[in-house]
Amino acid sequence: MEIKVLGPGCANCQKMEDLAKTAVKELGIDAKIEKISDIQEIMKYTMSTPGLVVNGKLKHAGKPLPNIEKVKTLIQGEV
């Protein structure tokens, strides 16, 4: 499974990345988490950061951020 966290780097993007990491760990799944800060790459998916992409599909974009349970469901939907 491939997870991408989209964000040029701010407190919210950092939080999104932490949420994704925690979710993967708690779900016990094998996933590669990649942080994307390149604007060109981000805008292939959305213009609202922070974003969460699972297996090439945009799952979350912008503020407000989801909570950990929600992030787990978003990731699980693609397992």
Place this chain on the structure above:
Amino acid sequence: MLKDFASYLIYDLARLDHGSRLADAINFFIYDTMKIFLLLSVIIFIVSVIRSYFPPEKTKRILSHKKEFIGNILAALLGIVTPFCSCSAVPLFIGFVEAGVPLGVTFSFLISSPLVNEVAVVLLWGMFGWKIAAIYMGMGLLVAMLAGSIIGKLKLERWVEEYVYKFRSGQTQELVTQAFGERLAYAQWNTADILKKVWLFIIIAIGIGGFIHGYVPQDFLVRYAGNGNPFAVPVAVVLGVPLYANAAGVIPIVYALMEKGLSMGTVLAFMMAVTALSLPEMIILRKVLKIPLLAVFVAIMTATITAVGYVFNAVI
């Protein structure tokens, strides 16, 4: 009801004397704290739900190929209801330009969003009454429309980084529409998140109001921007530009300045200069704007905030 509860805590439970300075101060503090946190929770929650209906993609579609003026008004209003993280200013800017939103209209949006901020408005409402809050909101919208219109009129497109115009993002994905229950859940997380971030600043602000009457660290500012000085507004704005604090952080300072007798228009203009322009934001915008445009942006913002401050001092 909140007043009764505060009085009950102070005079019945803690058995402090009616009319003693300490008891009154604590009473005021508890009442204000309850009132403001209640207001904040309710308003942030409602605003969050409304915002879930205005994702940036939708705002972009609405503003695309709009005429100047109407576009500026719409953009300033949409800035209030469209949620965006400061980190997405660059992708938003590129996305807007790519979708054919005029430059000045894009600026109106980018200005209004941080300026007319729900936390700022609620805090002003809780501490100074709804009129001041409404005036602040009106001033913010006015600044966003004016500054955006002027930037549009000046035709500064050549000072936008070239790559912005060459950008082709292709088809971005859109999220599935949320169910209502989900919107409520997101709103609730958001409310908790914001309260966690601002509560300390608010307690400090209320503390200044309740206990430290007359304590003002910004004596310098008061001396040069006091009531009798016709240059009070520009001085306050120019001093506010390099300072940066979020809406909650600036409120204690605003309270202290009011205490010292600065007029309302001056204080609100100061607050806008502090929240609207900041070095981190300039560094982010530098990625899409060349330095001359960035400088023009700061100059126009300073001028419009000053003008609006004067108008309000004259009106009130």
